[in-house]
Amino acid sequence: MDSKVDAVVDRLLTAIDVGEYLPGSKLPAERDLAAVLGVSRSTVREAIGRLAEEGLVSTRRGRGGGSFVTGRTGRAAHEATGRTLDHRWHEIVELVDTASRLQETVVRAAAERRTSADVVELEERLEQFRRADTGMPRQEADRALHAAICDAAHLPRLSELLARLESRISTGAPQHVWGEPEDQPEMEARALSDHEQIVALIRSGRAEQAGVLARRHALIDLDLLAQARRRRRAASRQGNGRA
Known part of the structure; x- marks a missing residue:
């Protein structure tokens, strides 16, 4: 057995298991x-x-092709998730904390530097999130x-x-962990x-309050x-x- 392949299998199983990639998502x-x-x-x-052999992903050829998640996982994935999270836990906690502090800075800057066109775009993206169906549509609206906000x-x-920092937390970045059903x-x-x-805080220019809330919001990933x-x-x- 190739230990590197085993490690990547565990990372991908974990990513599917915790909702980085929901059913229908493209890797x-x-x-x-x-x-x-x-x-x-x-x-x-x-x-x-290996994941394809287990029926967890399917590969499509041609334009728009790639590897797609077919469904939720079972016992093997749960065990892989336990191993992966235990092994990486201290690293994950530090990475999420660091990312949350950067997210605070980004949102503060958005509240200070946003244009009227930015506000219109934010309102539209918020409405799309509000109207999106649960699961993958909401996850994609969240990413947008x-x-x-970054723009x-x-x-x-x-x-x-x-x-770059978020990609070290989640292989699915910029999409966020979406949790179990x-x-x-x-x-x-x-x-x-x-x-x-x-x-609302970005729109009204309340940078400090927006940043504090953004940092707290970024910790949702760690909670899940x-x-x-x-x-x-x-x-x-x-x-x-x-046993």
């Missing part, structure tokens, strides 16, 4: 995943092949709204720095409330990952108890 191109994970394209290709800051290098309704309601307040980690640990203890 990033092999070259992009290879760059994020620090492995070769052949390693990524073999890992995706966050991109509009309103008019600091592209800072936005690029944030994007049972967590999504509460999380989406929380995200909508935060989004409405952040857009912590919930997944607790569940996997509890399941592992129950399994050991039955």
Whole structure:
């Protein structure tokens, strides 16, 4: 067995399991995943092949093709998630904390530098998030709204720095962790409330308040990952108890 391939399989299983990639989502191109994970394209290709053998992804050829998530995962993915989150937990906590501080800076800048056209765009993106169906449509609308906030800051290098940092947290960045199905309704309601307040604060130029809320909002990812980690640990203890 190739340990590098095994590690990439675990990362991708975890990403699917915690909702970085929801059913129907397209995985990033092999070259992009290879760059994020620090492995070769052949390693990524073999890992995706294993997921395809398990029926977790399907590969389509031609224009618009790629590897797509076919459904939620089972016991093997839950075990991979437990291993991955335990192994990376201290790193993830530090990365999310750092990203939340950068997000605060970006949103403060947006409140200070937004134009009237930026405000119109933010309002439109917020409405799209509000109207989107739960799951992948809402996740995509969330990505678009966050991109509009970065655009309103008019600091592209800072936005690029944030994007690079987020890619170390999630292989699906700039899309955010969306959680397990049972967590999504509460999380989406929380995200909508935060989004409405952040857009209102940016529109009115209240930079400090907008930044504080944005930093808190950025911690949703960590909350969802912590919930997944607790569940996997509890399941592992129950399994050991039955052994």
